[in-house]
Amino acid sequence: MIVTVLGGGNGAHAAVVDLTLGGHEVRWWRRGAAFPSGGRLRYLTHDQTCSLRGDDPPHPPERTGTVTPALVTHDLAAAVGGAGLVVAPVPASAQPELLAALAPVLEPGQAVAFTPGTFGTWHGARLRPDVAFLETGTLPYLTRVTAPGEISIPVTASRLPVGAIPGTGPLADEGHARFAAAYPMAVRVSDGLDAALTNWGPVIHPPLIAHNLGAIQNLGDRFDIHADGTSPAVLATTRALDAERIALREALGLPEPHWPLEDYYLERDTSMYPPDAKERLLASGLWRETVGLDHRYVHEDVRRGLVLNVALARLAGVAAPVGSAILTLLGAALGEDLLDPGRVTALLGTDDLDHLRATARTGVPQHANLT
Numbered sequence: 001m002i003v004t005v006l007g008g009g010n011g012a013h014a015a016v017v018d019l020t021l022g023g024h025e026v027r028w029w030r031r032g033a034a035f036p037s038g039g040r041l042r043y044l045t046h047d048q049t050c051s052l053r054g055d056d057p058p059h060p061p062e063r064t065g066t067v068t069p070a071l072v073t074h075d076l077a078a079a080v081g082g083a084g085l086v087v088a089p090v091p092a093s094a095q096p097e098l099l100a101a102l103a104p105v106l107e108p109g110q111a112v113a114f115t116p117g118t119f120g121t122w123h124g125a126r127l128r129p130d131v132a133f134l135e136t137g138t139l140p141y142l143t144r145v146t147a148p149g150e151i152s153i154p155v156t157a158s159r160l161p162v163g164a165i166p167g168t169g170p171l172a173d174e175g176h177a178r179f180a181a182a183y184p185m186a187v188r189v190s191d192g193l194d195a196a197l198t199n200w201g202p203v204i205h206p207p208l209i210a211h212n213l214g215a216i217q218n219l220g221d222r223f224d225i226h227a228d229g230t231s232p233a234v235l236a237t238t239r240a241l242d243a244e245r246i247a248l249r250e251a252l253g254l255p256e257p258h259w260p261l262e263d264y265y266l267e268r269d270t271s272m273y274p275p276d277a278k279e280r281l282l283a284s285g286l287w288r289e290t291v292g293l294d295h296r297y298v299h300e301d302v303r304r305g306l307v308l309n310v311a312l313a314r315l316a317g318v319a320a321p322v323g324s325a326i327l328t329l330l331g332a333a334l335g336e337d338l339l340d341p342g343r344v345t346a347l348l349g350t351d352d353l354d355h356l357r358a359t360a361r362t363g364v365p366q367h368a369n370l371t
Contacts, residue, residue, distance in 0.1 A: 001084040003182055008033055011089025011115060013151040014141040017043040019182055020067040027071040029079035036149030039072035045153040077105040085111050085178045089139060091296050092118035092304045103127040111175035115140055116199050118305045121192030122348060125165040129364040132175025137161040137198030137259060138272050140183060144286040154284040155277045160185045161198045161259055166363025167191025190255060193360040197249050198259045202305030205297035206326045207237040213333060216291050224288040240322045245309060251316045252357065293334060302330055311344035315353040
């Protein structure tokens with residue numbers, strides 16, 4: 001299958017490697033910036049073949065090598081033309097600009113996957129109702145670019161929730177089939193809203209930022225937000241925030257599993273990642289990085305992800321005191337009102353929860369002009 005990967009971040013680098021190793025014809029597009037080594041990537045990863053069969057050893061063997069995508073290009077139309085699947089591992093804050101350029105060059109019946117989406121399916125479907133837009137509950141990889149043209153992928157997802165808009169029908173079925181061909185660990189959920197509310201980013205990262213902002217700003221790269229910033233108190237906040245997410249899912253009638261974050265911390269095989277994922281992540285040493293108020297954890301997981309979750313909870317009549325408190329505190333730090341109801345109305349174009357649920361399930365009528 002021809003798979004196009006959009007973007008130049010950690011997730012895009014990992015997707016180019018993983019999908020090429022999976023036997024797909026990979027095209028790689030990024031805006032403007034040069035491709036390192038002409039697109040040729042060195043990688044360090046782990047053999048996930050055993051885990052996909054369900055009989056993985058405790059520590060999958062490391063693999064190293066190089067891959068070269070079939071095409072590297074700055075021409076978006078050339079990148080997506082004829083592709084069976086378009087994978088977009090871009091931050092949620094970059095989705096509107098990307099969709100504005102992408103929507104005119106997509107072909108009817110194509111499939112586009114945001115990994116993850118933060119409800120990017122909603123925005124894509126409103127622009128191109130004749131395209132299947134999918135999103136995942138997490139990035140398929142725990143990964144970091146370690147040098148130009150070099151990527152380390154210590155962990156690959158073992159169970160990857162993915163939903164589409166439309167959630168049902170031939171367009172959705174074909175989109176899911178293509179995604180599963182690229183990502184065999186995919187677990188289909190009911191629709192794009194269901195997938196958006198499996199997203200762990202708005203649960204993990206806002207408490208880390210809110211609790212550790214002093215250390216983040218004063219210690220800089222001497223502070224590891226994951227290793228140093230994850231304390232019992234922070235985890236207690238994270239659990240409470242995840243309970244609010246699950247309560248919202250239940251109130252909206254979304255089916256189980258609700259993908260509790262606890263599964264990851266307790267190393268259960270029902271997690272999105274393998275049981276030893278946290279051990280591998282910490283052993284890699286890749287997550288010691290400078291995090292500030294301009295980091296993706298803020299502009300994607302706070303300003304968009306947590307704002308969305310709390311707003312949906314408000315519309316559904318579900319209490320979200322922890323999420324609201326975090327938005328109040330970080331809003332003060334940012335000088336913004338993150339609880340302003342107008343933020344989400346402007347973002348989604350509606351505050352009608354019934355309409356939103358119905359559209360996520362059945363899709364936007366293809367004659368509709370919602371651009």
